[in-house]
Amino acid sequence: MPDTHGLAVAPEETQEKDPQAKSELDPGYLVICWNDPVNFMEYVTHVFQEIFGWPKQKAQFHMLQVHREGRSVLTRETQERAEHYVHQLHRYRLHATMERDRP
Numbered sequence: 001m002p003d004t005h006g007l008a009v010a011p012e013e014t015q016e017k018d019p020q021a022k023s024e025l026d027p028g029y030l031v032i033c034w035n036d037p038v039n040f041m042e043y044v045t046h047v048f049q050e051i052f053g054w055p056k057q058k059a060q061f062h063m064l065q066v067h068r069e070g071r072s073v074l075t076r077e078t079q080e081r082a083e084h085y086v087h088q089l090h091r092y093r094l095h096a097t098m099e100r101d102r103p
Contacts, residue, residue: 029082031074034095035066047092048074051085076101 033044041063048059052074065072074096075085082098089096 027076027078027081028101029079029098030076030101031082031085031089032097032099033062033066033072033074033089034097035070036095039094041067044094047089047094051088051092 033048044063044066045056045059048054048062049056052059054062062072062074075082077085079098086096086098
């Protein structure tokens with residue numbers, strides 16, 4: 001073992017990360033589908049299955065949440081993926097938005 005008597009050991013420097021400077025790859029964006037008076041429940045279930053690849057039971061759960069509560073958080077993704085899902089939902093004429101998830 002080396003002799004460390006009389007030598008001062010400097011503590012390691014650590015850089016604190018700015019919580020505001022999260023990467024765009026951070027999965028912190030919510031995809032939300034909102035209720036509308038136009039689309040049938042079966043159609044919304046079908047769209048969720050098509051876009052997200054969900055089994056019918058999960059798609060129906062989110063469809064009913066949209067219907068009963070006015071909205072459903074469908075997924076939490078990176079900004080890029082969230083934008084992609086919102087765009088896909090719009091293509092099927094569903095009202096969808098994304099928002100930054102709060103820590």
